[in-house]
Amino acid sequence: MMLNEKNDCxxxxxxxLERTSAWRRSLTARWPDDPRNARAAxxxxxxxAGIVDLTxxxxxxxxxxxxxxxEVWRNGLNQSTKQVGFYHRSGDLAFFIEALVHNLSPLSSVAA
Known part of the structure; x- marks a missing residue:
């Protein structure tokens, strides 16, 4: 059961991540002089590709x-993926997980 839940996560x-990547790629046509969307994608x-290595x-x-x-999970995850390449300038899995946990925490939503 626990493994299935981790795999579902x-x-x-x-x-x-894939949906947000596709969205970022679509934005490159709209703003071709801004390299952040392509880098974020x-x-x-x-x-x-690396999330399978989730520890x-x-x-x-x-x-x-x-x-x-x-809904909290979906919103936090959407927020976290949209921040990659813009608010968070790192493609590191550990950094992404930390940012995701931060965006999901109740204190994060109070401060926002």
Missing amino acids: IESIVKT AWLDELA DAQWEDLKPYYSWAS
């Missing part, structure tokens, strides 16, 4: 927030 993250693709410790950090039916 990974799948949820992959789908959102590449980082999002790298994260989508048990990272899963433990995400587990309290993950639910496939959770």
